[in-house]
Amino acid sequence: MAAPALLDYSHFTSGTKEQREKFAHALLDSFEKTGFAKLKGHAFSAQDLKELFAWGKKFFDQPLEVKNEIPNETGPRPMRGYTPWRVEEVGKLHHDEQVRTMKDSKEHFDQGPEHDTEFPNKWPNAPELSGFQPFMKAFYRRCDDVCLTLMKALEGAWGIEDGSLVARCVPSATDLRLTHYPAIPVEEMQSGSTSRIAPHTDFGPITLLFQDSTGGLEIEDRSNPIPNSFVPLPPTDTTEMIVNVGDTLTRWTNGNITGGTHQVMCPAAMKGESGLILPPRMSMAYLFKAERNVSVGPLPKFVSSTEPAKYPDITALEFQRWKNSIVYNLTKKVYPNGTDGFNRRDSVQDVMETELAMTLGGVNDFVDAGKAIQPVQPV
Ligand SMILES: O=C(O)CCC(=O)C(=O)O
Ligand SMILES: [Fe+2]
Secondary structure (H helix, E strand, C coil): CCCCCCCCCCCCCHHHHHHHHHHHHHHHHHHHHEEEEEECCCCCCCCHHHHHHHHHHHHHCCCCHHHCCCCCCCCCCCEEEEEEEEEEEEEEHHHHHHHHCCCCCCEEEEEECCCCCCCCCCCCCCHCCCHHHHHCCCHHHHHHHHHHHHHHHHHHHCCCCCCCHHHCCCCCCCCEEEEEECCHHHHCCCCCCEEEEEEECCCCCCCEEEEEECEEEEECCCCCCCCCEEEEEECCCCCCCEEEEEEEHHHCCCCCCCCEEEECCCCCCHCCCCEEEEECCEEEEEECCCCCCCCCCCHHHHCCCCCCCCCCCHHHHHHHHHHHHHHHCCCCCCCCCCCCHCCCCCCCHHHHHHHHHHHCCCCCHCCCCCCCCCCCCCC
């Protein structure tokens, strides 16, 4: 298949006009063809990433009850704090029934914007983690800067007004996620019912991803006629920044760019083995999001009388609430005690009904009780 392009980010940030244009078009081309791109020449050094994963290890090495002191209250909202193993199931978003029953084998820490009062961050309290918060906040800001720069590149490639895409993403509503995949027997991963993370697309316009050297990340193989075919994206150079297209970019482009489906499975070298234990793995995903009140409906550029809008104008926050209600198995059909009036989802049928209703624009069914939203206009 066409492999994701490896592009030099510095050509856009400090190159000539020609280099900037070349970068922007190559980025768009790689997004269109593969749903992914890889970047070198960015400001994150091997040392920065070593430090990032060292902080991650310190956090996840804490006893479960300590990590649970800052619980992510799983609900139809952005994630904050710690989520234990086997709570989130991204396979639930998938159209394939077998994928929907796959269990993810991961725990994660999620961090939002620094000054978010609506969904405040939850930081670890342990004295040995006192450097975690300042490091992660600085890392977040640097990732945001890269994402806004890539939005600028897309503005150039599409020839849309300068700043128009960037404005949709300020202030940041991104979730930065550190994921730890504990050691797991290879047989369990090969059973077909367990993944490290099941095939999925991310929700925002794009995601920046750094992985450690363990391996196991796979991206969809669009050239393979067999559905759900994947190829490894090996950690040959862990300083390469992986960028993947998410659902919001698909919606903004009215379906012109398809999100890059990815999963984490057994590393290629261990496939088909038995009796082995997969080593633990860590990744950092900067799950870039549009500003909460911005529409994730198609941009004017991608809508015309012959290409009517395929997606409703719902806000980025409502879109995330809906997606999270699926991955956290929540439904709003009955809500005696559940937080925000959401309860555990009991069947795949519920998920399908939810999706259908959302596609038809039935967003008000999925908002906190009493807080129905108004459809928003495209910006
Ligand atoms: O761990 C990885 O490499 C992928 C993580 C991922 O897909 C996510 O957090 O959305
Ligand atoms: Fe992902």
